[in-house]
Amino acid sequence: MQDDISGWSDWHRNFSSIEEISSPSELHGLLTGIVCVTQAPTSEEWVQILETLDIPELNPEALDLLTGEAEDVFHSLSEDELDYLPLLPDDEHTLAERVQALADWCAGVVLGFGLASGHIRSDERELIEHLQDVAAVEFEDSDDDAEGEESYQELYEFVRLIPVSLSMGRKKVEVDETPLLQHFIGQEQTEKKESDTQPQSVVEIFSPKRPS
Numbered sequence: 001m002q003d004d005i006s007g008w009s010d011w012h013r014n015f016s017s018i019e020e021i022s023s024p025s026e027l028h029g030l031l032t033g034i035v036c037v038t039q040a041p042t043s044e045e046w047v048q049i050l051e052t053l054d055i056p057e058l059n060p061e062a063l064d065l066l067t068g069e070a071e072d073v074f075h076s077l078s079e080d081e082l083d084y085l086p087l088l089p090d091d092e093h094t095l096a097e098r099v100q101a102l103a104d105w106c107a108g109v110v111l112g113f114g115l116a117s118g119h120i121r122s123d124e125r126e127l128i129e130h131l132q133d134v135a136a137v138e139f140e141d142s143d144d145d146a147e148g149e150e151s152y153q154e155l156y157e158f159v160r161l162i163p164v165s166l167s168m169g170r171k172k173v174e175v176d177e178t179p180l181l182q183h184f185i186g187q188e189q190t191e192k193k194e195s196d197t198q199p200q201s202v203v204e205i206f207s208p209k210r211p212s
Contacts, residue, residue, distance in 0.1 A: 007069070008089055014062040020055045021108075025101040028087035029108020031070050032077075036109075036166040037116035038175045040074040043067045045175045052180065077167040086160050095148055099139045102152070106159055107135040113166060118179045127162050134159055 011024040021027050034041065034049070041049060043063050050058065058066065069087075076084045086105045089098055110131050114120070120128055134155060142148075175181060 006085070006087060006090065008087055010065060011069075011087055012089075014058075014065055018055060020053065023101055023104040025086065025088055026104035026108040027066075028069070029105035029110075030112040031066065031108075032073055032084075032086070032105075032163050033109040033112025033114070033166075034116045034175075034180065035070055035074040035077060035172075036113050036163050037170065037173065038178055038180070039172050040070040041067070041175045045181065046070070048181055049175075074172075077163060078172070082161060082164060084160065084164055086156075088156075095144050095152060096139045099137060099152055102156060102159070103135050103137050106131040109163060110135060115180055116175075116178045124166060127165055131159060131162060 008024070011028065015021070015024040015027050018027070021030075043066075046063060046066055047057065050056075073084065086102070088101045088105060091098070093101075110128060113128070137155075
């Protein structure tokens with residue numbers, strides 16, 4: 001199965017039971033959105049990032065998997081090969097499952113990019129809106145045909161290169177220079193003080209426009 005080759009099987013085994021994320025694809029999108037802006041986070045930084053997002057602590061195998069994938073994605077987005085691939089289930093899964101995974105991935109990219117950057121440039125707004133639109137896609141039974149499959153493939157090819165565009169021309173910063181770890185930096189500066197600069201407003205701004 002292609003799932004074994006792409007790494008989806010490992011990700012599904014390690015991350016599918018996390019209730020705080022929609023799917024492993026959303027987590028991969030989150031990772032991708034972050035490294036569009038930053039250097040690849042270390043395992044220690046991932047622990048802090050996940051804690052900020054109220055995601056339970058990962059076991060060592062899962063944490064290593066996340067850290068290694070971030071490094072791979074960082075290098076993929078830093079090169080001009082255009083070979084970056086979202087982590088999605090293969091075509092042995094139903095079209096409905098793959099469409100939902102793609103929507104989850106787009107939602108993750110939007111959130112990760114927003115949390116890491118804190119703002120978007122004017123030339124990036126349209127790209128973010130495209131991702132938000134796909135994140136809000138709902139699959140219908142009538143879509144489950146050859147035409148629906150073709151549409152999915154076209155949509156996949158379109159959105160998979162958006163992180164490349166978001167990453168190009170950026171000087172990648174250290175994770176601790178972004179809003180991602182403001183919570184921890186604030187704690188180091190003063191133990192009990194509530195920080196007014198936590199990026200909650202950023203989360204709201206960059207949350208995908210999903211149907212309720």
